[in-house]
Amino acid sequence: MQKRISLLGATGSIGIQTLDIIREHPEHFQLVAFSVGKNIEVTRKIIKEFPVQLVSVIAEEDARQLQKEFSHVEFVYGGGGLVQVAAHTNADVLVNAVLGSVGLNPTLEAIKKGITIAIANKETLVTAGHLVMQAAKEYNVPILPVDSEHSALFQAMNGEKNTEINKLIITASGGSFRDRTRDELKNVTVKDALNHPNWSMGSKITIDSATMMNKGLEVIEARVLFDISYDDIEVLLHRESIIHSMVEFQDTSVIAQLGTPDMRVPIQYALSYPDRLSRPQAKRLNLAEIGKLHFEEMDYKRYYALKLAIDAGRAAGTMTTVLNAANEAAVALFLQEKIGFLTIDELIERAMDAHVNISSPDLETILHVDAETRKTVQNMIK
Numbered sequence: 001m002q003k004r005i006s007l008l009g010a011t012g013s014i015g016i017q018t019l020d021i022i023r024e025h026p027e028h029f030q031l032v033a034f035s036v037g038k039n040i041e042v043t044r045k046i047i048k049e050f051p052v053q054l055v056s057v058i059a060e061e062d063a064r065q066l067q068k069e070f071s072h073v074e075f076v077y078g079g080g081g082l083v084q085v086a087a088h089t090n091a092d093v094l095v096n097a098v099l100g101s102v103g104l105n106p107t108l109e110a111i112k113k114g115i116t117i118a119i120a121n122k123e124t125l126v127t128a129g130h131l132v133m134q135a136a137k138e139y140n141v142p143i144l145p146v147d148s149e150h151s152a153l154f155q156a157m158n159g160e161k162n163t164e165i166n167k168l169i170i171t172a173s174g175g176s177f178r179d180r181t182r183d184e185l186k187n188v189t190v191k192d193a194l195n196h197p198n199w200s201m202g203s204k205i206t207i208d209s210a211t212m213m214n215k216g217l218e219v220i221e222a223r224v225l226f227d228i229s230y231d232d233i234e235v236l237l238h239r240e241s242i243i244h245s246m247v248e249f250q251d252t253s254v255i256a257q258l259g260t261p262d263m264r265v266p267i268q269y270a271l272s273y274p275d276r277l278s279r280p281q282a283k284r285l286n287l288a289e290i291g292k293l294h295f296e297e298m299d300y301k302r303y304y305a306l307k308l309a310i311d312a313g314r315a316a317g318t319m320t321t322v323l324n325a326a327n328e329a330a331v332a333l334f335l336q337e338k339i340g341f342l343t344i345d346e347l348i349e350r351a352m353d354a355h356v357n358i359s360s361p362d363l364e365t366i367l368h369v370d371a372e373t374r375k376t377v378q379n380m381i382k
Contacts, residue, residue, distance in 0.1 A: 002030050003271065006054075006091035006115070008082060008106060010034040011042045013202040014097035014120045014146065014263065019046065021268045025277055033088040035081065035098070040066070047073060054088055056081030079105070086110040093271060095146070096121040099204055100328055101321075101370050104128050108363070111135045118270035120146035122217040126324045128366050129224030143225065144270040149218050150225060151266035152244035152257035157226070160249070168228055169246040169254075170218055171238035172298070175210040178239070182302050188341045190334065207331045211344055216309020220320055223313055230314055235306065237296040242285070260285050304345045312352060317359040318369045319352060325373035326351035339381060347377050 005022060009015040015034075022029040033054035036043045040062055047055065047070055056076045057063050063075040076084050079102065086094050086106030094110040095118045096103045103121035108131065110117060117136070119125065125132060136143050145151050149170050157165065176195050177185055193210045194203055208214035219233050244266075246256040259265050260283050268277060300307040305327075312323035330347040333339045339347070351373055358365060 002028060003092045004030050004032045004090050005093050005095060005271065006033040006085050006088045006110075007031060007095045007097065008035045008086060008103060008121070009037075009097035009099065010046055011036045011039040012097055012099065013205070014095075014267065017264050018095050018097060018267050018271075019050075021264055021271060022050070024279070024281075025268075025272075028277060029271060032090045033085045035085045038062070044069070053090065054085055056085045082106045083109045087113045087115065089113075091115050093118055095267075095271070096124060097146070099123070099202065101127045101324060101367075104132075104366075105363070107132060108135055111139050111141045114139055114141060116142050116144065118144045118146050118267075120267075122147070122214075122221055123324050123328070125221045125224045126217050127321045127370065128361075128363065129220070129320075130360070131363060131366075133224060142273075144273055145221075145225060146263075146266055146270045147218060147221070148259075148261075148263060148266045149245045150221060151269055153222060153226065153247060155257045155269070156245070156247040156255040160247070160255075162227065164250050165228065165232070166248045166250050166252075167232040167234055168222055168226065169234045169236055169248060170215065170222060171236050171241070171243055171245055172212065172215045173209070173239060173241045174237050175212065175214075176206070177210050178237070182304075182342070185341050190337060193334075193341060203335060204328070204331055207334060207344075208327070210341075211305040212303035213305040213309060213327050213344075213348075215303075216306045216313075217324070219306075219310055220313040230310060235298045237298055239294050240290065242287075242290065242293055258285060258287075305348065308345065308348055308352065315357055317357045318361050318365065319355065319357045321361070321366050321369045322351055322355045322373045323348060325370045326377050329374045329377035333377075333381060347380055350380060351376055 022031050031050040031052055035056035037058055054074045060077045063077040067075045083106045087109040093116045096107055097120045101123045103124045107124050145154050176193050194206050215235055222233055241261040243256045243258050246254050248254045312319045326348040330344040334344055
């Protein structure tokens, strides 16, 4: 049976690779709706290639222009447009691949429509994971992880009992600066930070990988997705990015998921689950060719952003919202070359220190705290 896909963030890194999977398996997947930012040229190409019914863009003028060109497609825009794409009547699966907390409300609305969620948007679970999981339980909607690490954990836990899990082991490549000391990071450039050794990703997530905030967000995500205590989640430095994550069980058995560093694999698994589809053109894992795999304990002083993320996760409430919003704002400032690399961590910590935590926040509170935190970070550099 063909699954109908709605896709948030079609022109981003995950979105482009999701289109690759749909392209490779037209008999299994059909794109029915998607959202983009400002890349209108690529939007035109996607519309011409796939039989889509609904498209959302950021600007109203872009929506009007595209409507003149493609009368058979409905065009919407802005935050409301994201929700319409996410909760599209004909969709079976929503792939949430947008960046930032803008993915939260569309995800909640899709859940209410009974649409399966393939989640690549970390910020949604970090910012309001309790609301998402509550809604998923209420509407009996599966939340399927797209991140390679969470997909690995999901696969390793498949068919196992949660009560028999001893710990989750999330691997981390170490990012662009894994061979530099913290002191050596004072004067690194944006270009340096965007040079990831293993993965091809968007600029924001690549910076998060360099600070290790990406891994911190993933720890919070794992806590939300799998209901495992922070005491039972470990982060391990693994340079090759071949083992994507592991699960250790009570009897000391460890189940790991291995594969080449290719995001199309977890994307396809989330779309095809519970089945697996072939990927004839994909590179196969050759362990003999690789020869060795390396592992190191995580240094939380060196990767201070990771410590901040775990601290925020343990605090729970609105602290994770502050962590995420402050990080997004600080990374944007770094990419604009307005602050140094190490200042990212400083701004996040200052925002967290200044925040009075609110436990069990509702959606309105979360959105308010998110907006206020971004203003706070901007004011810090003025």
